[in-house]
Structures are given as structure tokens and as C-alpha cells.
Amino acid sequence: MCPALLVLDSSTLVHLSPVDLVIIVFYFALVLTIGLYLKEQANTGEDFFMAGREMTAWVAGLAFLSANLGSLELMGWAGNAYKYGILAAHWYWIGAIPAMLFLALVMMPFYHICKTHSVPGYLKLRFGSGSQTLASISFALMTVLMSGINMYAMAVVMRVVLGWNIHISILVSSVTVAIYVALGGLRSAIFNEVLQFFLIWAGSLLIPILGLIEAGGWRGLQAKILQNLTEQHVPNPGAYTHLWSTLGDFGNNPMGINWVGIVFGLGAVISMGYWTTDFLVVQRVLAAKDLSSAKLAPIIGAAFKMMVPFIVILPGLLGLALLRDPHTGNLLRLVPADVAWSDAGRAQGLHSFDEVLPLMLARYCGPGLLGLGITALIAGFMSGMAGNVSAFATVWTYDIYGALINKHASDGSKVRMGRWCTLLGVAVSIGTAYLVMNAQSIMDYVQALFSFFIAPLFGTVILGMLWKRATAAGGFWGLFAGITSSVGMYAWVKLDPAAVKYVALSSQAQDQAQNMFRALWCWLICVAVTVVVSLLTKPKTDAELTSLVYGLTPIPHEEKASIFHSPVFWGVVVAIVFVILQIIFW
Amino acid sequence: MKSGGSLSIWFFIGLSLAVNGAVIFARGIYELVSPPEHPVVLYTLHANIWWGGVLLILGVFFSLRFAPWRERARMAGTS
Numbered sequence: 001m002c003p004a005l006l007v008l009d010s011s012t013l014v015h016l017s018p019v020d021l022v023i024i025v026f027y028f029a030l031v032l033t034i035g036l037y038l039k040e041q042a043n044t045g046e047d048f049f050m051a052g053r054e055m056t057a058w059v060a061g062l063a064f065l066s067a068n069l070g071s072l073e074l075m076g077w078a079g080n081a082y083k084y085g086i087l088a089a090h091w092y093w094i095g096a097i098p099a100m101l102f103l104a105l106v107m108m109p110f111y112h113i114c115k116t117h118s119v120p121g122y123l124k125l126r127f128g129s130g131s132q133t134l135a136s137i138s139f140a141l142m143t144v145l146m147s148g149i150n151m152y153a154m155a156v157v158m159r160v161v162l163g164w165n166i167h168i169s170i171l172v173s174s175v176t177v178a179i180y181v182a183l184g185g186l187r188s189a190i191f192n193e194v195l196q197f198f199l200i201w202a203g204s205l206l207i208p209i210l211g212l213i214e215a216g217g218w219r220g221l222q223a224k225i226l227q228n229l230t231e232q233h234v235p236n237p238g239a240y241t242h243l244w245s246t247l248g249d250f251g252n253n254p255m256g257i258n259w260v261g262i263v264f265g266l267g268a269v270i271s272m273g274y275w276t277t278d279f280l281v282v283q284r285v286l287a288a289k290d291l292s293s294a295k296l297a298p299i300i301g302a303a304f305k306m307m308v309p310f311i312v313i314l315p316g317l318l319g320l321a322l323l324r325d326p327h328t329g330n331l332l333r334l335v336p337a338d339v340a341w342s343d344a345g346r347a348q349g350l351h352s353f354d355e356v357l358p359l360m361l362a363r364y365c366g367p368g369l370l371g372l373g374i375t376a377l378i379a380g381f382m383s384g385m386a387g388n389v390s391a392f393a394t395v396w397t398y399d400i401y402g403a404l405i406n407k408h409a410s411d412g413s414k415v416r417m418g419r420w421c422t423l424l425g426v427a428v429s430i431g432t433a434y435l436v437m438n439a440q441s442i443m444d445y446v447q448a449l450f451s452f453f454i455a456p457l458f459g460t461v462i463l464g465m466l467w468k469r470a471t472a473a474g475g476f477w478g479l480f481a482g483i484t485s486s487v488g489m490y491a492w493v494k495l496d497p498a499a500v501k502y503v504a505l506s507s508q509a510q511d512q513a514q515n516m517f518r519a520l521w522c523w524l525i526c527v528a529v530t531v532v533v534s535l536l537t538k539p540k541t542d543a544e545l546t547s548l549v550y551g552l553t554p555i556p557h558e559e560k561a562s563i564f565h566s567p568v569f570w571g572v573v574v575a576i577v578f579v580i581l582q583i584i585f586w
Numbered sequence: 587m588k589s590g591g592s593l594s595i596w597f598f599i600g601l602s603l604a605v606n607g608a609v610i611f612a613r614g615i616y617e618l619v620s621p622p623e624h625p626v627v628l629y630t631l632h633a634n635i636w637w638g639g640v641l642l643i644l645g646v647f648f649s650l651r652f653a654p655w656r657e658r659a660r661m662a663g664t665s
Contacts, residue, residue: 019613023606030602037593059595191595198599202606206637210628366626368613369634372606 020371035180048185061300066193067387079353081316085240127475136399148432196379203376211318224321257513265516273458295567456482459526478530486522600648607641
């Protein structure tokens with residue numbers, strides 16, 4: 001274990017007052033109370049794993065978004081905004097909104113009608129148990145590993161920002177999540193995610209408001225960023241405040257990417273894969289009470305997702321414009337985490353990119369507001385972790401335990417298994433956190449590993465839903481080829497860094513750009529293999545594909561409702577606002 | 587959405603916002619009387635007073651609108 005992480009020192013970013021502690025303790029007490037209160041409503045499998053399928057569109061939609069709003073999402077993307085400028089907003093706009101609308105209007109009817117309990121469950125119905133097993137084992141494994149990595153990173157930030165002991169941070173937050181999810185199942189996770197959604201906004205919204213006042217509005221912010229970056233001789237400083245105009249060439253922007261990578265790699269593959277097939281988020285929408293709510297939920301999530309850059313990307317940009325060393329008055333330049341958290345970096349008082357959000361929090365928020373801001377970060381971590389462990393428990397119980405180990409498990413034994421899996425998921429996450437603490441390079445590999453599955457899984461699911469000729473063998477081998485090709489490309493670049501010019505089409509491509517192009521290629525390979533193998537193998541009959549494939553599934557008519565309750569209407573409204581935002585920040 | 591009992595998620599959210607808002611608002615009033623030695627940037631805007639006030643009002647609204655007794659009355663009326 002790294003000894004530096006165990007030592008408390010007084011040079012933390014912020015110091016909490018008793019008022020702040022009252023707010024944080026009240027938050028923990030409230031989430032545990034909710035878990036205890038909901039324990040009695042989690043007796044059957046449908047209750048525990050699907051929250052009784054009785055969530056309204058608003059609750060499912062806010063939980064859908066909140067499960068993705070982990071603290072690392074907040075701090076990490078604020079740090080990326082500092083590093084890459086407004087280009088980071090692509091991950092919230094083109095990297096989310098089209099996919100969420102596609103999920104709502106095209107894919108939700110199939111998920112809802114076939115009454116699946118999970119995405120691997122849909123694969124079983126459509127392609128058979130081979131694809132289900134491959135998808136469920138990879139998802140279960142990666143989910144708990146990622147949860148542990150998030151837990152570790154969160155604890156390190158809490159240590160750096162607040163001086164909290166890393167072990168106590170890990171134990172207190174993860175045990176709290178374990179208790180409320182194990183007691184109340186998905187219903188408790190969703191309840192708390194909605195609560196956490198409000199706390200995240202309440203604790204974060206002041207930073208951009210006060211920051212814009214200090215910077216002199218958006219124009220003042222742009223001018224300050226341009227001036228600061230020019231002073232520091234950063235190439236293409238104007239690229240930091242323009243979303244699209246610098247994407248014509250790889251070398252014109254700080255990310256080393258072009259519009260093809262953003263539109264096709266991010267918008268068409270990675271984001272579609274994440275928002276439509278990652279069970280962590282899809283599970284929240286599957287809990288909706290009816291088809292109309294299931295379609296409206298992702299649209300509500302999309303509307304709020306469009307606003308998240310206001311509390312995540314804007315603080316990163318404000319950091320570029322406003323942060324100065326309090327002692328010298330010079331511009332404060334943030335650095336990568338490995339530099340900032342090294343012994344030399346700590347001795348020089350360096351801060352990492354990921355610390356930009358806490359730095360801005362400390363800048364504007366005094367006692368009370370600071371406690372609420374820290375609560376927002378903790379709430380973000382806990383909502384993300386609850387999402388991970390509840391999804392893990394469902395996939396393990398239904399797609400691994402119920403499908404491979406005990407095919408005749410009763411409903412009661414599945415609930416018991418779900419509760420134990422929740423605890424097991426948290427325990428494995430804690431173990432992963434400590435593993436990463438001993439060997440930090442593992443973090444890079446596991447994060448990359450997670451990305452290997454998303455794009456091919458989307459290729460398999462979308463072909464399964466839209467193309468009735470896709471066969472079981474095609475689905476399995478397409479998914480397998482997509483995953484292995486992604487791993488192969490990753491290994492190729494690791495062994496020979498010069499290969500990046502083939503994988504990402506440019507030797508200037510940064511990590512994010514490489515991820516985009518690798519996803520694009522492996523998705524194309526998955527689709528191509530699925531098509532070829534399917535054409536060579538025997539398809540299922542139309543009768544077997546009813547409720548699973550577009551064109552063979554009668555979509556039930558929704559009740560006559562006013563236009564203001566129509567998912568299509570709100571989908572169009574969100575799409576129009578999305579386009580307007582792209583033009584404004586072009 | 588209700589839990590199957592009489593407490594709505596919106597009630598819990600209201601409770602949380604109201605308590606946090608009250609604490610932050612009270613701290614803001616205290617700082618008005620006794621200014622801090624090391625004020626934050628833009629301290630003169632007294633963000634804790636107006637932000638705490640906004641949270642308090644929202645919280646009280648949600649708490650009353652979705653209070654357990656009103657939910658019980660509504661459920662009794664629809665059953």
C-alpha cells in the first residue's frame with residue numbers, strides 16, 4: 001500500500017466546519033432511513049430486481065441519469081474540460097442525447113414488451129444462451145471491477161481534498177450503499193438516486209453561477225481563457241471554447257481528434273452502446289410502470305443530461321480562466337494526477353486536473369455550502385456505486401446463477417441471492433479498490449477492458465432488434481469477434497505506439513481519440529461478422545422472433561393522451577434544443 | 587411515485603432540501619452578523635443566504651405537497 005496515502009496532513013484543499021459535518025451526517029442518516037423504510041417492499045424478485053416495475057417516468061428518468069452521474073463523472077469531466085476545453089461537452093451532448101432518444105423511441109418498446117429483466121436476458125431470448133453467457137459474465141466482472149476503481153479514486157480525492165483517511169472513506173461510503181441496496185433492492189437504489197440527483201444539483205449549481213458572475217459572463221470567460229492560454233503559449237487557445245469549428249483536422253484541437261471520431265466513434269457507437277445496452281443505466285428504465293413511462297424516462301433523462309455541462313464542463317472552463325495561486329497571484333496550472341500526487345508534486349503543492357471542481361468549490365463556498373458541495377460529490381459516488389451493485393446483483397442472479405448454476409431457483413431464493421450478491425459486489429469492489437491501491441497500472445487496464453465490450457454489444461443488440469435474419473451463431477461470433485478485435489487493437493498500440501496512426505488515423509491522437517476509433521472499428525467488425533455468419537446459418541422462424549425484432553412485433557398503442565404527454569413530442573423538443581446548443585457553441 | 591407505503595420519494599427530497607436550506611440559511615445570517623476572518627471569493631453576494639433560502643422554500647413546498655398525511659388522504663380517496 002502506498003504509505004503516502006495513509007498519512008493525513010494539514011495541506012488539504014478545504015477544511016470542513018461543524019456546519020458542514022451536520023449536512024454530511026444528515027445525508028448519510030437519510031439514505032439509510034430510506035433503505036430501512038423500503039425493506040418491507042422488496043420481498044419478491046420483481047420487487048427486489050425490478051422495483052416492482054411501477055416507477056413513474058420522472059422517477060425512472062432521473063434515476064437513469066443519476067446512476068451515470070458518479071462523483072468521478074463530475075470531477076473527472078470537470079478535469080477533462082480543464083484539459084481539453086469545451087470539447088469535453090461532446091460526451092454530454094452528441095455523446096449522449098441522440099443515443100438516449102434512440103433508446104426511448106426505438107429500443108424501449110422491445111425491452112419493455114419482451115419483459116426481460118436484463119440486457120443479457122434479451123440476448124438469450126434473441127440469440128440463445130451463448131451470447132447471454134458471454135455478455136453477462138463480462139458485464140458482471142467489469143461492473144464490480146469498475147465500481148472498485150471508482151471507489152478507490154473517490155477515496156483518494158477525498159483524501160487529497162479533505163484529508164480524510166482513505167480506509168474510512170472507502171468503508172463508510174461502501175457499507176452505506178451495501179446496506180440500503182441489500183435492504184430495499186432496486187427500489188431503494190432508485191429512491192436514493194433521485195434524492196442524490198437533487199443534492200448533486202443543489203451542491204454544484206452555485207459554482208457556475210458565481211463563476212460566470214466573476215468572469216463577466218460567457219464572453220468574459222472566453223476572453224480570459226484566450227488571454228491565459230496565450231500567456232502560457234498553449235497552441236490553438238481558441239479551440240478551448242469552440243465545440244465543432246476546430247474538428248476539421250486532428251492537429252487543430254487539444255484532443256487530437258477530428259469530426260469523424262466524434263460523430264461516428266463517440267456519437268454513433270460508444271454512446272449508443274453505453275446508453276442503450278449498458279444494463280447499469282437501462283435497468284432503471286426497465287423498472288418503468290408502462291410503455292409510455294419507459295419511453296418518456298430516457299427523454300426526461302436526456303433533457304437534464306443536456307444541462308449537466310453547466311455544473312461539470314463550465315467549472316472546468318472557469319478554472320482555466322480564474323484559478324490563481326493564492327500566494328503569488330500567478331496563474332494556477334493543473335497537472336496530470338500522477339504528477340500532482342507524486343511526492344515531488346505534493347511537495348510543490350501541485351493540483352491535478354480532477355481537483356478543479358473541488359478547487360472551484362472551495363473558492364466560492366463557505367461553511368454550509370461547502371458541506372452541501374461535498375455531499376454532492378459523495379452522493380454522486382454513492383449513486384454510481386448503487387447502480388453498479390444493483391445491476392451486478394440482477395445479472396448475476398438471473399443470467400449466471402439462474403441460467404447456469406440453479407435453473408430451478410425459486411423466487412425467494414433469487415431474492416436471497418440478490419441480497420447476498422449486493423454484499424458480494426460491494427466486497428469485491430472494496431477488494432478491487434485495494435488491489436488498485438497496490439498497483440495503479442491495473443486501473444488503466446480495467447478501464448480499457450470495460451470499453452472493449454460496449455461497442456460490440458451494441459452491434460449485436462441492434463442487429464438483433466432490427467434485422468430478423470440475424471441468427472444465434474451470427475450474434476455470438478459477431479460479439480466475440482468485436483471484443484477480441486478491440487482487445488487486439490489495444491494491445492497493438494500498447495506494444496507498438498506507432499500503430500496509433502493506423503488505429504486512430506493520426507499519430508497525434510490522444511487517449512480519448514484512440515478510444516473513439518477503436519470502438520468504431522470493433523463495432524464494424526462485430527456487424528460484419530454477424531452478417532456473414534448469419535447469412536451462412538439457419539435463421540429462426542418469424543413466430544420465434546415475435547416481441548424481439550422490429551417488424552415482427554406489434555407495438556401496443558399507447559392510451560390517447562395530450563401532446564404534452566407524448567414521448568415523440570418531447571423527443572423532438574429535446575432534439576431541437578440539442579441542435580441549438582451545437583450552433584451556439586459551434 | 588410511492589413506495590407502497592405512504593411516503594413519497596418527493597417527501598424525502600423535500601425534507602433533505604428543507605433541512606440543508608435551513609442550515610445554510612442560518613449560517614448565512616450568522617456570517618452577516620459575524621463576518622468570517624477569511625471570506626470566500628464573492629462573499630459580498632452572500633450566496634449562502636439566498637441559496638439557502640431557495641433550498642428552504644423548495645424543500646418546504648415539496649415536504650408539504652407530498653406530506654404523509656396528504657398522501658394517505660389521497661390514497662384513501664382513490665381506493
